[in-house]
Amino acid sequence: MINLREKKALLTGASGGIGKAVARELIAAGANVCLTGRNEEELLKLQNELGDNADIIIADLSDHANIISLVKEAEEKLGGIDILVNNAGITKDNIFLRMSDEEWNDVIDINLNSTFKMTKAVIRGMVKRRYGRIINITSVIGVAGMAGQSNYSASKAAIIGMSKSLAQEVGSRSITVNCIAPGFIETNMTAGLSEARKEEILKSIVVKRLGLPEDVSGAVSYLASDSASYITGQTIHINGGMLMI
Amino acid sequence: MSDTLEKVQAIVVEHLGVEAEKVSASASFIEDLGADSLDTVELVMAFEEEFGIEIPDDAAESILSVGDAISFIDSVKK
Ligand SMILES: NC(=O)c1ccc[n+]([C@@H]2O[C@H](COP(=O)([O-])OP(=O)(O)OC[C@H]3O[C@@H](n4cnc5c(N)ncnc54)[C@H](OP(=O)(O)O)[C@@H]3O)[C@@H](O)[C@H]2O)c1
Numbered sequence: 215m216i217n218l219r220e221k222k223a224l225l226t227g228a229s230g231g232i233g234k235a236v237a238r239e240l241i242a243a244g245a246n247v248c249l250t251g252r253n254e255e256e257l258l259k260l261q262n263e264l265g266d267n268a269d270i271i272i273a274d275l276s277d278h279a280n281i282i283s284l285v286k287e288a289e290e291k292l293g294g295i296d297i298l299v300n301n302a303g304i305t306k307d308n309i310f311l312r313m314s315d316e317e318w319n320d321v322i323d324i325n326l327n328s329t330f331k332m333t334k335a336v337i338r339g340m341v342k343r344r345y346g347r348i349i350n351i352t353s354v355i356g357v358a359g360m361a362g363q364s365n366y367s368a369s370k371a372a373i374i375g376m377s378k379s380l381a382q383e384v385g386s387r388s389i390t391v392n393c394i395a396p397g398f399i400e401t402n403m404t405a406g407l408s409e410a411r412k413e414e415i416l417k418s419i420v421v422k423r424l425g426l427p428e429d430v431s432g433a434v435s436y437l438a439s440d441s442a443s444y445i446t447g448q449t450i451h452i453n454g455g456m457l458m459i
Numbered sequence: 460m461s462d463t464l465e466k467v468q469a470i471v472v473e474h475l476g477v478e479a480e481k482v483s484a485s486a487s488f489i490e491d492l493g494a495d496s497l498d499t500v501e502l503v504m505a506f507e508e509e510f511g512i513e514i515p516d517d518a519a520e521s522i523l524s525v526g527d528a529i530s531f532i533d534s535v536k537k
Contacts (some may be wrong), residue, residue: 341501
């Protein structure tokens with residue numbers, strides 16, 4: 215049984231498909247969790263469901279100043295942050311030859327830059343308290359690539375590289391930094407894909423089904439737990455065997 | 460000045476576990492006192508807390524010795 219009692223977690227993208235499952239998992243393991251996203255309605259619903267150990271903070275991660283105040287508020291509400299889950303992410307697909315600067319920059323900004331800024335804002339407190347768990351949600355696409363997603367794959371691969379460097383810098387302070395790379399998970403992010411495309415993806419998935427948010431969330435609480443203190447700089451792939459590394 | 464020196468010395472002694480007499484104004488955190496680069500960040504955070512000041516990253520990067528820390532702290536505390 216994973217025990218996160220007394221642990222304080224900040225989770226981005228909590229209003230999304232994977233985020234909600236992660237929030238439920240962390241709360242079930244006993245953590246106090248600050249949930250953030252832009253969609254207030256979704257977050258309020260989730261908070262109602264999860265009860266007193268869940269707080270919400272509305273913040274748009276595209277604005278640097280918001281990130282600073284978000285982390286400050288979360289630290290005040292929780293009394294420090296032990297666990298940071300960088301889960302917010304977007305796609306803006308286009309073939310490379312047509313990809314606009316805006317599509318490129320938006321995806322890099324939300325996926326990669328916000329992960330850097332969130333982590334930078336949180337890690338000082340972790341260094342001071344000599345404990346921390348940083349968990350970054352990347353993607354199979356960051357490792358395998360995907361036509362039409364050069365911006366997304368660049369952002370996710372970059373997070374993996376960043377995590378390895380940071381893990382080396384802060385390991386001596388009992389802070390671990392890891393990534394989880396989901397494959398195809400049924401959420402809003404993938405809801406727009408055509409049935410034909412889904413069928414095609416399914417062919418490459420060894421366990422013959424699409425993934426659910428709950429397939430991902432268990433790994434988050436495991437990496438957040440004390441049982442995972444010897445795992446750092448790693449990427450856990452959760453993709454039904456779609457890619458084997 | 461001597462007040463700042465004393466407080467800085469105490470922080471460095473506590474944080475790096477070195478003897479007080481080694482913490483002279485000219486002592487370099489990394490070369491003389493055995494700090495690693497993360498220790499220097501932590502020292503700067505401890506100075507910020509002790510003296511109630513903010514040390515921006517670019518200034519922090521130039522604080523390499525006990526003397527550097529003292530002169531920076533005294534310059535903003537004025
Ligand atoms: N679904 C998959 O197949 C899959 C596969 C691999 C990796 N992933 C990764 O898993 C993570 C979660 O994705 P998901 O599938 O759960 O997608 P989702 O349901 O679309 O959720 C995305 C989350 O990101 C948040 N977000 C987006 N832009 C934001 C902004 N500017 N400021 C603050 N929050 C923002 C959204 O919050 P608001 O709507 O409240 O702003 C939402 O909570 C992402 O990093 C994604 O890349 C997903």
